Each structure stands twice: as C-alpha cells, then as structure tokens.
Amino acid sequence: MVVGDTGSVRTIPLRLEFAICSRVMLSEQLRRGGVVGAGGAGFPTHVKAQARVEYVIANGAECEPLIHKDVELMQRYPGEVLEGLALMALGDFYPSGDEYELVYHATGRLIPPAGIPLQVGCVVNNVETLYQVRQAAAGIPVTRKFLTVCGAVREPMTLWAPIGMRFRELLDVAGGARVADPVLFVNGLMMGTLCTDLEEVVTKTTGGLIVLPSNHYLVTRRTRTQEEMNRIGKSACDQCSYCTELCPRYLLGYEVMPHKVMRGLGFSTTGAQHWDQWAELCCSCGICTLYACPEDLYPKEACDQAKGDRRAAGLRFVQEAPVQVHPMKEYRGVPLSQLRQRLQVEEYECPTPYAEIALQPSRVRIPWKQHAGEPAQPLVSVGQHVHVGDVLGAPAPGMLGAMVHASIDGRVQSISNREVVLASAGVDAG
Numbered sequence: 569m570v571v572g573d574t575g576s577v578r579t580i581p582l583r584l585e586f587a588i589c590s591r592v593m594l595s596e597q598l599r600r601g602g603v604v605g606a607g608g609a610g611f612p613t614h615v616k617a618q619a620r621v622e623y624v625i626a627n628g629a630e631c632e633p634l635i636h637k638d639v640e641l642m643q644r645y646p647g648e649v650l651e652g653l654a655l656m657a658l659g660d661f662y663p664s665g666d667e668y669e670l671v672y673h674a675t676g677r678l679i680p681p682a683g684i685p686l687q688v689g690c691v692v693n694n695v696e697t698l699y700q701v702r703q704a705a706a707g708i709p710v711t712r713k714f715l716t717v718c719g720a721v722r723e724p725m726t727l728w729a730p731i732g733m734r735f736r737e738l739l740d741v742a743g744g745a746r747v748a749d750p751v752l753f754v755n756g757l758m759m760g761t762l763c764t765d766l767e768e769v770v771t772k773t774t775g776g777l778i779v780l781p782s783n784h785y786l787v788t789r790r791t792r793t794q795e796e797m798n799r800i801g802k803s804a805c806d807q808c809s810y811c812t813e814l815c816p817r818y819l820l821g822y823e824v825m826p827h828k829v830m831r832g833l834g835f836s837t838t839g840a841q842h843w844d845q846w847a848e849l850c851c852s853c854g855i856c857t858l859y860a861c862p863e864d865l866y867p868k869e870a871c872d873q874a875k876g877d878r879r880a881a882g883l884r885f886v887q888e889a890p891v892q893v894h895p896m897k898e899y900r901g902v903p904l905s906q907l908r909q910r911l912q913v914e915e916y917e918c919p920t921p922y923a924e925i926a927l928q929p930s931r932v933r934i935p936w937k938q939h940a941g942e943p944a945q946p947l948v949s950v951g952q953h954v955h956v957g958d959v960l961g962a963p964a965p966g967m968l969g970a971m972v973h974a975s976i977d978g979r980v981q982s983i984s985n986r987e988v989v990l991a992s993a994g995v996d997a998g
C-alpha cells in the first residue's frame with residue numbers, strides 16, 4: 569500500500585512481466601537508458617545491476633533542508649518507484665557510495681571502515697534512480713531530471729526539467745527570485761555547491777536549486793578561501809570537541825575526529841598527517857561546520873583538505889579498533905527544524921508541490937560528463953537533427969561511464985569537449 573498523488577491510499581500492482589528480465593538484460597537496458605545515481609553521486613546504475621546482495625534499500629531520506637523532491641516523487645510515482653525497486657531486487661547490483669548511516673538504520677549492520685554496503689550484503693539506491701530504472705526497462709532513457717526549486721523564489725515547486733536547461737529559466741518557471749541578487753545552492757545547503765552563474769544547466773544529478781540572497785549567512789560562510797578558513801581555525805579553535813561529539817560517523821563508531829584534524833592546523837609543517845588521519849572516514853556531511861561548532865569554524869573543510877592531502881601522498885588510514893556504536897548516538901541526532909534554525913533558513917521552509925509543466929526550452933546545453941567515470945564521446949555531428957531520447961554520446965568501449973541522450977527535439981548546434989548544444993526547430997541555430 570502506498571500514498572498516491574491525490575493523497576489516497578492505494579495498492580500498487582507490481583507488473584509480473586518485469587520479473588522475467590534477466591540481470592544482464594536489465595543492466596544493458598540501464599546502460600542504453602543512461603541511468604545514473606540521481607541522488608547526486610551519479611554512479612552508473614548499470615554497473616550496480618551486476619552483483620548479488622541481500623538488501624536493496626530505496627533511499628528517499630532526503631536529509632538536506634528545504635529540498636523535497638524525493639517526497640514529491642514518491643507521492644506522485646509510487647508505482648514506478650516500486651517497479652524499479654523490484655527490478656533492481658531481481659537483478660541485484662554492485663554498490664558504491666556513502667550510505668553507512670542508512671544501512672545501519674535499515675539493517676542494524678555496520679559497514680567495515682572504508683568499506684562499501686556490499687560487504688554487509690546491502691546496496692542503496694535513491695528513489696528517483698529506481699524510477700529511472702523502471703523507465704529504462706521500458707525503453708525510456710534519462711532525458712529529464714526531477715528537482716525542487718525553492719528558497720527565495722515566488723512559487724517554490726518540484727518539477728521535471730529537461731537535462732541541459734539553464735538554471736535561470738527554471739527560476740523564471742518558479743515565479744522568479746524574491747531577492748535582487750540571488751545565488752544558488754545546488755543540491756543542498758549542507759553538501760551542495762554554491763553557484764553564482766545562473767547560466768549553469770541541469771544535469772542527471774541536479775536534485776534541487778535553493779535560492780538565497782547573496783548576503784545570507786550561508787553564502788558568506790561558503791565564500792571564504794581555504795587559507796582564510798585555516799587561519800581562523802588555527803587561532804580560534806579551543807578544542808571543545810563539539811564537532812566530534814556530534815559527528816554522525818564518530819557516533820556510529822568510526823574513528824572520525826574533526827577536532828583532532830583542527831588540531832593539526834597548528835602543526836601544518838610538523839606532522840599534520842598524524843592528525844589528518846582522523847578525517848579519513850569523514851563523509852563531508854557538514855554537521856561539524858554548519859551545526860556543531862560554536863565558533864563558526866570549518867572542521868568539515870579541514871577534513872576535506874586532509875583527505876585530499878592524504879590521497880595525494882598515498883596514505884591510507886585503517887581503523888584497527890572494532891566499530892562500536894556510541895552509547896549516546898540515539899540522543900545526538902540533529903532535528904531538521906533545529907538545523908534549519910541554525911542555518912538561518914527557517915523562513916524558506918514550505919511545501920514544494922509537484923507542478924505539471926511540460927518545459928520546452930528552445931536551447932539546451934548537455935554536458936558529456938554528468939556521472940562518475942569518463943565523459944561520453946560524441947556520436948552526433950553539428951547540424952544533425954535529433955529527437956528526444958536519441959543517443960548523443962556514449963563512453964569509450966571498456967570505460968566506466970553513461971550514455972547521454974537528447975532532451976529536446978532539434979538540431980545539434982555545437983559540440984565541444986564539455987558539452988553538446990541543441991537548438992529547437994524554431995530557433996535560428998546558425
């Protein structure tokens with residue numbers, strides 16, 4: 569039983585004909601459909617469809633404040649999501665990701681340090697990926713993305729956007745910005761990226777656009793340089809260790825200790841690597857920087873820097889102590905309402921209802937790389953006419969990647985190393 573788009577509760581019949589899809593066939597359908605992880609990681613889903621696991625977990629947890637696109641997707645397309653889930657459960661798949669918390673909550677199992685869900689018999693897929701799995705199995709490739717446009721816009725909403733559509737056009741669809749100088753957080757305030765260029769475009773991993781004024785607290789925090797963050801941290805960190813005490817990875821029992829990484833800032837020429845090892849298993853969730861630290865310092869960014877430095881130096885930290893969940897873990901969760909207050913975005917929390925709008929941009933810019941792995945190689949030429957769903961590019965043989973498809977009917981206007989530009993029939997493509 570699931571809740572339908574009208575709010576009614578109904579039974580969703582799983583189509584039995586899907587049951588006959590073989591794992592190999594499903595994997596090929598997903599490859600042809602260009603399906604990648606829609607939650608943000610962009611891992612090619614056809615690769616996941618090739619291994620055996622015990623648990624298939626549908627990830628609709630969507631913990632980023634203000635973004636509600638997975639809720640809208642599950643309410644509007646429960647049948648398709650369940651069909652996608654059934655297909656992946658039949659086909660099994662190989663996981664890659666950062667879902668330690670979800671696996672623990674769903675199964676009580678702890679992924680080995682630096683391990684993957686497969687090692688405890690699990691795999692996690694975003695609910696939209698499952699929807700795309702179902703579509704690809706029916707021969708429909710990925711040409712549009714389900715996303716929320718919210719924050720300081722007049723009509724916050726969730727909608728399907730053609731891949732390659734400009735952010736500026738999406739803001740217009742949502743009634744326009746309510747502030748004169750909008751900036752965007754793409755895919756979330758905690759783990760997303762700050763974007764000041766409204767000409768950027770939707771990709772297969774765009775899950776939400778959050779509009780904020782350029783003088784917002786979060787924008788100010790995000791625009792500091794790494795040097796500034798380090799300098800402030802070196803002088804102001806009092807080693808209170810709140811960042812560690814609220815770190816979800818630490819509370820799960822992994823040896824992540826951001827306060828020790830911060831300590832390393834003071835030893836940058838005399839042994840920072842010793843302290844930096846405590847960043848190795850950090851998942852960059854941002855709780856330490858944006859919620860826990862009373863001094864508004866940057867432990868998450870210090871961890872990101874430490875992980876990069878250690879990778880470049882070929883160092884790898886292996887936790888030797890057994891992973892044991894912290895006895896206070898269940899009392900140290902971060903409620904979303906409190907998080908929104910801390911982030912100073914409570915005023916922007918509101919429903920983002922699904923809007924049934926058939927968007928038809930006159931021009932789209934479709935990147936060759938929207939996924940983990942190698943960029944797709946062009947299979948079309950300038951001037952060629954294409955229709956929605958036609959293949960534009962594919963990864964080189966033997967390389968990890970995903971196919972790229974046309975999201976509008978039109979003509980190939982230009983091709984570069986980064987993207988292909990399509991112009992609709994009514995536009996002068998010269």
Ligand code: SF4
Nearest residue numbers: 805807808809811861
């Ligand atoms: S919470 Fe802030 S001040 Fe306290 S140890 Fe962590 S970084 Fe330093």
Ligand code: SF4
Nearest residue numbers: 815850851853854856
């Ligand atoms: S970002 Fe901070 S809170 Fe999150 S896992 Fe890393 S160290 Fe822990």
